[in-house]
Amino acid sequence: MKITSTVNLCLLALAITLVPACKRAHVAQNGVLNVAVQSSPATLDPRAATDAEGDKICQLIFDGLLARDDDMELAPGLAENYEQISDTSYRFFLRRGVVFHSGSPFTAKDVVYTYGSMVDGTVASPFKEPFSVIKEVVAEDDFTVRIDLKGPSASFLSMLTKGIVSSVDAKRLGSRFGRQPAGTGPYSLSKFEADKLLELKANGNYFGKIPKIETLRLYVVSDDNIRVLKLIKGDVDLVQNGIPALVLPKVLENKNLEMEEGDGIVVTYLGMNLTDKILKDKRVRQAIAYAIDRDEIISHRFGGQATKANSILSPMNWAYDGDLAQHEYDPERAKALLNEAGLKRVALSYKTSTIKERVDLARMIAHQLSKVGISVKVLPYEWGTFYRDVKTGNFQLYSLSWVGVTEPDIFFDICHSSRFPPNGLNRDRYKNEEVDKLVSRARVTMDKDARKDLYGAVQKILFDELPFIPLWYEKNVVVYRKSLDGVSVRPDASYLTFVDISKE
Amino acid sequence: MKKYIFRRILWVIPVLFAVATIVFFLIHIIPGDPVDLMIGERALPADRLQLAHELKLDQPVARQYAEYLTGIVTGDWGKSIFDDTPVLELIKGRYGATLLLAFAAMFIAVLIAIPLGIFAAVKRNSVWDSLAMLVALIGISIPNFWLGPVLILILSVHFSLLPISGRDSWASLILPAITLGTALAAMLSRMTRASMIGELKAEYITTARAKGLPERKIILKHAFKNALNPIVTIVGLQVGTLLAGTIITEKIFSWPGIGMLLIDSIRRRDYPVVQGCVLIISFAYVVINTAVDCLYKSFDPRVKL
Numbered sequence: 001m002k003i004t005s006t007v008n009l010c011l012l013a014l015a016i017t018l019v020p021a022c023k024r025a026h027v028a029q030n031g032v033l034n035v036a037v038q039s040s041p042a043t044l045d046p047r048a049a050t051d052a053e054g055d056k057i058c059q060l061i062f063d064g065l066l067a068r069d070d071d072m073e074l075a076p077g078l079a080e081n082y083e084q085i086s087d088t089s090y091r092f093f094l095r096r097g098v099v100f101h102s103g104s105p106f107t108a109k110d111v112v113y114t115y116g117s118m119v120d121g122t123v124a125s126p127f128k129e130p131f132s133v134i135k136e137v138v139a140e141d142d143f144t145v146r147i148d149l150k151g152p153s154a155s156f157l158s159m160l161t162k163g164i165v166s167s168v169d170a171k172r173l174g175s176r177f178g179r180q181p182a183g184t185g186p187y188s189l190s191k192f193e194a195d196k197l198l199e200l201k202a203n204g205n206y207f208g209k210i211p212k213i214e215t216l217r218l219y220v221v222s223d224d225n226i227r228v229l230k231l232i233k234g235d236v237d238l239v240q241n242g243i244p245a246l247v248l249p250k251v252l253e254n255k256n257l258e259m260e261e262g263d264g265i266v267v268t269y270l271g272m273n274l275t276d277k278i279l280k281d282k283r284v285r286q287a288i289a290y291a292i293d294r295d296e297i298i299s300h301r302f303g304g305q306a307t308k309a310n311s312i313l314s315p316m317n318w319a320y321d322g323d324l325a326q327h328e329y330d331p332e333r334a335k336a337l338l339n340e341a342g343l344k345r346v347a348l349s350y351k352t353s354t355i356k357e358r359v360d361l362a363r364m365i366a367h368q369l370s371k372v373g374i375s376v377k378v379l380p381y382e383w384g385t386f387y388r389d390v391k392t393g394n395f396q397l398y399s400l401s402w403v404g405v406t407e408p409d410i411f412f413d414i415c416h417s418s419r420f421p422p423n424g425l426n427r428d429r430y431k432n433e434e435v436d437k438l439v440s441r442a443r444v445t446m447d448k449d450a451r452k453d454l455y456g457a458v459q460k461i462l463f464d465e466l467p468f469i470p471l472w473y474e475k476n477v478v479v480y481r482k483s484l485d486g487v488s489v490r491p492d493a494s495y496l497t498f499v500d501i502s503k504e
Numbered sequence: 505m506k507k508y509i510f511r512r513i514l515w516v517i518p519v520l521f522a523v524a525t526i527v528f529f530l531i532h533i534i535p536g537d538p539v540d541l542m543i544g545e546r547a548l549p550a551d552r553l554q555l556a557h558e559l560k561l562d563q564p565v566a567r568q569y570a571e572y573l574t575g576i577v578t579g580d581w582g583k584s585i586f587d588d589t590p591v592l593e594l595i596k597g598r599y600g601a602t603l604l605l606a607f608a609a610m611f612i613a614v615l616i617a618i619p620l621g622i623f624a625a626v627k628r629n630s631v632w633d634s635l636a637m638l639v640a641l642i643g644i645s646i647p648n649f650w651l652g653p654v655l656i657l658i659l660s661v662h663f664s665l666l667p668i669s670g671r672d673s674w675a676s677l678i679l680p681a682i683t684l685g686t687a688l689a690a691m692l693s694r695m696t697r698a699s700m701i702g703e704l705k706a707e708y709i710t711t712a713r714a715k716g717l718p719e720r721k722i723i724l725k726h727a728f729k730n731a732l733n734p735i736v737t738i739v740g741l742q743v744g745t746l747l748a749g750t751i752i753t754e755k756i757f758s759w760p761g762i763g764m765l766l767i768d769s770i771r772r773r774d775y776p777v778v779q780g781c782v783l784i785i786s787f788a789y790v791v792i793n794t795a796v797d798c799l800y801k802s803f804d805p806r807v808k809l
Binding site for chain 1: 534535536537540541542543544545547548549551552554555558586587588653656657660661664667668669670671755756757758760764765768770771772773
């Protein structure tokens with residue numbers, strides 16, 4: 001009797017141990033999802049990755065304490081929940097039973113290490129400056145972390161979507177961690193052949209949605225035409241934002257292909273040097289805005305796959321000011337503004353990178369501006385030179401895009417007068433005391449509605465003063481083979497949507 | 505001959521020294537630096553200085569140059585600034601692909617060009633000659649960025665005979681080699697024709713014919729052998745160019761060669777990789793040219809080396 005009871009107790013204990021594991025350890029459907037991507041990531045260490053491809057792949061491999069859901073709202077990640085102790089202190093309660101792809105368990109030590117290594121310079125991280133708001137990260141126990149800040153920061157929580165690395169593996173591998181990353185995400189990296197192929201395997205023990213297809217292969221195909229041909233032939237199943245808009249209608253004539261599209265948060269803007277003697281006059285900048293026929297550009301260059309922008313924030317962002325109008329194409333008004341500014345003919349230079357699409361857009365804008373008397377010389381430069389010139393203020397006009405803007409605190413970085421490069425991203429050298437006050441207040445205002453009002457006021461001023469001209473938001477377009485099911489697209493074009501895809 | 509080869513090998517040293525020096529200073533002169541590209545615009549000035557220090561980019565240029573030259577001699581070509589991989593390891597991984605593609609393209613070019621050029625020369629001023637040279641003209645005129653996708657469309661997408669891109673099997677080599685080889689073949693066939701016509705007009709050919717030698721023997725054994733020197737020069741120069749990487753073809757076919765590595769490294773200002781790539785490309789070029797010069801002697805005993 002005693003033996004039976006002991007055996008029963010053991011069985012019960014075993015059952016209790018196994019049930020959660022059985023519940024979690026799903027096996028993804030056998031099969032391979034082949035995707036063509038445009039470039040090879042420079043690194044897969046989330047603390048260092050800055051390129052768009054690297055960032056998206058890192059999201060598949062790593063989890064942050066918090067995550068962004070499909071509506072771009074913050075959601076639980078490795079932290080199941082948190083409490084705000086004060087304006088400058090937060091406590092996070094971590095998930096238990098999470099294991100890194102390498103097999104080491106996830107604990108509070110990994111959180112302390114990840115943030116610490118970015119701030120103390122263990123890794124050369126482009127995120128050191130924003131994370132320097134952290135005063136201390138304390139592991140209160142294995143699954144509780146307290147983070148104290150140097151001062152109140154309204155944007156702090158949104159920074160916590162940055163992936164948490166395995167401290168054991170990151171310390172062991174050093175700079176090689178970027179090629180052999182160990183995270184907790186829905187996929188683990190199994191192969192990294194630079195400029196050729198990245199292979200990822202579904203993490204069957206993932207605490208969230210387990211990918212439906214076991215193997216994800218990301219083929220690096222840098223040529224636009226070849227990506228299209230690979231998709232048509234069936235070498236790859238899916239291409240996201242990698243098919244030129246002008247060939248898209250032709251591609252979709254193929255009966256094996258389908259398309260999903262959605263609004264995106266990538267915004268292209270025209271930057272202007274406000275220290276330039278011509279461009280420091282607000283009327284000239286407004287004239288430029290009215291002289292650009294964005295409808296024509298969106299129709300001809302993007303095949304309609306973009307929408308006109310009036311703010312750096314997309315209309316999907318909670319802080320976007322819905323009352324903003326548009327600078328609609330009005331050449332007569334542009335000419336009148338130039339006359340008002342005492343200028344009949346204006347000559348400007350427009351710097352851009354040598355990417356063909358960028359140069360074409362610059363030429364199209366230059367042509368439109370010439371119709372109102374603004375003669376523009378387009379100067380394409382190799383990326384390093386172009387980037388250096390933008391940072392040092394050696395330009396009159398230039399265009400670039402902001403990718404993945406979800407946090408309105410970006411206005412502090414790009415508009416505050418203390419943030420001229422190299423101390424920030426105020427590339428246009430914009431100075432406005434009112435804007436300085438508003439963006440400074442907004443970043444320490446914890447009430448979301450009050451923040452929204454402050455950013456609304458900022459956007460209204462920027463719309464009028466135009467230190468830069470928001471041009472358009474590019475749509476996200478996924479073209480895929482009909483054999484796939486569950487394809488969707490997120491505003492941030494994240495690859496996390498791949499976990500829902502299944503294949504016939 | 506041995507003395508000549510030895511002398512040429514000795515010449516490689518000052519040539520590579522000059523190349524190493526020029527590339528070192530050029531890459532340091534051009535605007536933009538790796539620190540900016542690595543840690544972005546948001547980085548604090550102090551962090552930039554720290555990273556520059558870690559990468560030894562804050563040292564005086566003369567010292568960097570001295571260390572760089574010492575490294576070349578001792579076999580330590582440095583590490584990639586971006587992923588810490590030793591430069592020689594990176595180059596080794598890519599140069600094999602470039603060599604393979606270069607020689608395959610040249611093989612295809614020679615295979616097409618020599619018979620075509622000889623045929624055109626023998627049938628000179630005939631319809632066949634005009635047709636052969638028209639084909640050559642078309643071959644020269646078609647750019648790789650057009651020919652590559654068209655070949656893919658027909659042979660890979662439509663007939664599913666060959667892979668579209670990548671380097672997964674021997675079949676992957678065929679399309680990029682044809683794409684590269686076509687223009688070379690066109691140029692080479694015109695060169696072969698011109699050179700052969702010159703030889704076929706020579707008096708020794710008339711003598712050979714008068715002696716009743718078979719035409720095939722006259723063309724291949726006498727005329728072609730003597731026509732080879734300019735052809736070999738062009739082949740040598742073209743192989744040298746191919747060994748520098750063929751960026752457009754590599755991009756179209758996702759061929760992991762040294763051309764793409766060099767371009768990416770220039771874009772990222774990855775100084776050690778750029779320097780390493782240029783050095784190895786220059787070395788290959790010099791070696792090929794030396795080999796070509798030595799071959800002259802084999803083809804024409806009158807050449808004194």
